Amino acid sequence: MKTKVAVIFGGRTVEHEVSIITGIQAFCALNREKYDPIPLYISKDNRFYTGEELGKIETYRDMDACLAAATQVLLIPSENGVDMIRYPAKKFGNNLVGSFEVALPTVHGTNVEDGTLMGMLEMLNIPYASCDVTSSAVGMDKFLMKSALFDAGVPVLPALPFSGKDYALHSEAICNTIEKAIGYPVIVKPVNLGSSVGITRADNREKLQAALDTAFGFATRALVEKAVTPLREINCSVLGDPDEARASVCEEPVNSDEILSYKDKYLSGSKSGKSGGMSDLKRRCPADIPEELTAKVQELAVKTFTALGCTGVARIDFLNNPETGELWVNEINTIPGSLSFYLWEAAGLPFDALLDELIALAWKRQRQRESLSFSYDTNILSSVSLGGAKGTKGGKLS
DSSP, X not given: OOEEEEEEEEOSSTTHHHHHHHHHHHXXXXXXXXXXXXXXXXXXXXXXXXXGGGGSGGGGXXXXXXXXTSEEEEEEEETTEEEEEESSOOSSSOOEEEEESEEEEOOOSTTTTTTHHHHHHHHHTXXXXXXXXXXXXXXXXXXXXXXXXXXXXXXOOOEEEEEHHHHHHOHHHHHHHHHHHTOSSEEEEETTOOTTTTOEEESSHHHXXXXXXXXXXXXXXXXXXXXXXXXXXXXXXXXXXXXXXEEEEEEEEOOSSSSOOHHHHHSSOOTTSSOOGGXXXXXXXXXXXXXXXXXXXXXXXXXXXXXXXXXXXXXXEEEEOTTTOOEEXXXXXXXXXXXXXXXXXXXXXXXXHHHHHHHHHHHHHHHHHHTSOOOOOOOGGGGBOOTTSTTOTTOOBO
16 A cells, blocks of 8 residues: 655745745655655645645646645544645535645745644644754754754854844944954854845945845844855755764855855756756765865764754755865755755665655654653643632632
8 A cells, every 4th residue: 555645845935936846856756656645735825735736846837827726725633644624615525635644844944844834743643754843943043053053062153143123223233243253254144044045245334234134134033154265065965863864975066156045056057947946056966075074074964963853854054164174064954955865866865765764764753752651641620720710810720
């Protein structure tokens, strides 16, 4: 019997379109002899849709027609996994559209990858092939991630966090603090976005203010850190869970600016002129770097993955100064673009085999969860008294 796998993508995020690409790539790569893949698309207003046409990338060129051809559903836990119930329901007939046994999240960015979707999947009690709520949330928040990795002994660049409210009230003082504590050039980032959205390099006061304005347009908090000069970027993927994890080959992205931009990642590099997500990025793979540096990157990638308690496949991005040899973890992508399949193919693991391992990891974690107790049998409600008033403040437990 084939396993029914829901490939989940989309969502209310600036990386919505990128997620669609990753989702369709995974949907097409799943082995049809083992799995019955189901496309489960989250619209920009957080509605869930399914339907055969949603498994085709061409469908998304006209979003109105796309949704008209799809079926909106609600997700309900059932004995066999999760049922997809038609919404609005028909007055007559069967409203069960389908069901699935395991979820493969291929979402990117805030409101989905940051643990939001994982929390819903936990509530549905369904196995899912990605990081859990905590590691997803920490991985998405660049400052929390830096703090956790620093405590684990992983090299990260020092950074200063600022809130949009504080910047609105004390912009000159904040700029003075940045210039004194860090100095130019600096990199300004929204704290909780990915795909290089809202990230800007600044080398003077005017550009710094513009960079902060940009960052606060995408997030309520921003991070400022020293720009590495000269800079070489190196990426490495990790596959596994906190018990056992291994690293892929390394890649060196080829960027057209001082930093790897959204355009570099998703809007360039394809000979056909069509985007294939991160798999179309201009890169050197394997990276043309010394063997000892490759080994160090792979070691730190696995250490980062395990320090944050990750499960599934992630990509860790590094900053390297080729003149001094210094190396820092820049960030982790808990659900990387294209699931980093190109890095694993270069390591000898085909895309369909990568997905096999991800689904096996989902079932493993679910078995571990089912061995835990989530209830504590007591008779506490039999002795509760709220003073005779419904909802009265000051009610006591007798």
